[in-house]
Amino acid sequence: MNIDEMIAEALEEEFEERVQQCCSDASKHKFSLAYRLWEYRALKNLGKNRRDSHWTLRRARHIVTAAIIAASSLFLGITAYAAIAIIGRFSFEEKKEYSKMFIESLSSDKTEIEEYYGLPEEDGWEVTYFYADEQQTLINYELGDKKVTFSQEVIREHTHHINTEKAAIEPISLYKENDGFVLDFGTGGCSLYWIYDGYLFELFSNFNKKDTASLAYFTKIVDFQNFF
Amino acid sequence: MSDSSDNRLIKELYETHKEMMFKIALGILHNASDAEDVVQDAFLWIINNLEKISQIPRNKRAVYFANIIEHLSLNILKKRRVHPTEDIDEHKELRSDISVEKISEDEITIEDIKQVIRTMSEIDRLILRLYLFEKRSYKEIADIAGIFEGNARIKVYRARKRLAKLLRERGIDYEY
Structure with a gap:
């Protein structure tokens, strides 16, 4: 047996040993609430239609995330913008009809868009308008009567103006504490801003903030080749 | 059923x-x-x-x-877009002052090699297993990993390079 063959055999034996070790390891992982929710539904639905078991973990996390945001909002009881000056990296200066928003810059922020994010296509969101350059994107999506404007942009040192005339700013925590905020317009729609992967994102929707926040959580890198 | x-x-x-x-x-x-x-x-x-x-x-x-x-x-x-081992060892020049006694090819055992493999990352072990044990082509490895074929070649090359270095440190000559 030459050394390459020995290495190949060693690799396979090591892998099998590792698998056996994992099988015999008595320690158990405490699966997340979202996972256990998916597991419950997946195993319960086995009897009906196996292929329906594709109720994804991502949708389970959607429900858990929405519940967390609802609980956070109740806990914080925020009703007035004036009570908030800083949320995570965001800071605000209140004006009469709008607010100025500033974002603390970090060295890890991207200077141009390296990968384009969007809504998960597999959930049925259809792109009805698309614009993208190296600094920002602006995409309109529709799904039934739901409409969303999604934006990704590099974080720049300029002032953002956001409409807070009839909306209170509420902090949210999508991936880490206070990494975003939401403006609930009280008319059924909202605007959500968050920072992730060195970019600033915005979701402007015509539906409630819980669902919008869940949608924000599930945005992902998308191949927009057809649109370039 | x-x-x-x-x-x-x-x-x-x-x-x-x-x-x-x-x-x-x-x-x-x-x-x-x-x-x-x-x-x-x-x-x-x-x-x-x-x-x-x-x-x-x-x-x-x-x-x-x-x-x-x-x-x-x-x-x-x-x-x-995370590969913990990708850039860690690439530019590291580890020099050992300890001289290692060479092991002749006749004396090398599977267990010697397994001991070396156990010190490698799971990703490197997987890449090497796909290439050396399962004899997957670069294209197949690329398809599995969801990367370009050229990228798969680089990953295999780097994994073999790391393995060769670790084997040499154990006195096992390995040309890749």
Whole structure:
């Protein structure tokens, strides 16, 4: 047996040993609430239609995330913008009809868009308008009567103006504490801003903030080749 | 197979292998949330390929599922754009002042090599296993990992380079 063959055999034996070790390891992982929710539904639905078991973990996390945001909002009881000056990296200066928003810059922020994010296509969101350059994107999506404007942009040192005339700013925590905020317009729609992967994102929707926040959580890198 | 026996099999497979699959995924991804995603994806695959799975001997199933988990994990890594070993050793010039006695090829054992392999990252072990044991082409490795073929070549090359270095430190000459 030459050394390459020995290495190949060693690799396979090591892998099998590792698998056996994992099988015999008595320690158990405490699966997340979202996972256990998916597991419950997946195993319960086995009897009906196996292929329906594709109720994804991502949708389970959607429900858990929405519940967390609802609980956070109740806990914080925020009703007035004036009570908030800083949320995570965001800071605000209140004006009469709008607010100025500033974002603390970090060295890890991207200077141009390296990968384009969007809504998960597999959930049925259809792109009805698309614009993208190296600094920002602006995409309109529709799904039934739901409409969303999604934006990704590099974080720049300029002032953002956001409409807070009839909306209170509420902090949210999508991936880490206070990494975003939401403006609930009280008319059924909202605007959500968050920072992730060195970019600033915005979701402007015509539906409630819980669902919008869940949608924000599930945005992902998308191949927009057809649109370039 | 009837539906009820299918369901029993799925539940049995799930209960038996869930923890192992999570641990294998965690070893590669180092992130519990991503590891849970991979376990879920793997089980959805199992549910939809039950006929194929039922033909695998019971004592081979754990390794089979672990293989699926590793392939899915590789794909997740690409999406995360994280490869913990990618740039760690690339520019490191480790010089050892300890002179290592060479082992002749006749004296090398599988166990010697396994000891070296155990010090490598799970990702490197997986890449090498795909290339050297499963004899996958660069294109197949690229498809599994969700990367370009050129990128797969680089990953194989770097993994073999790291292995060669570790083997040399043990006195085993390995040309790659």
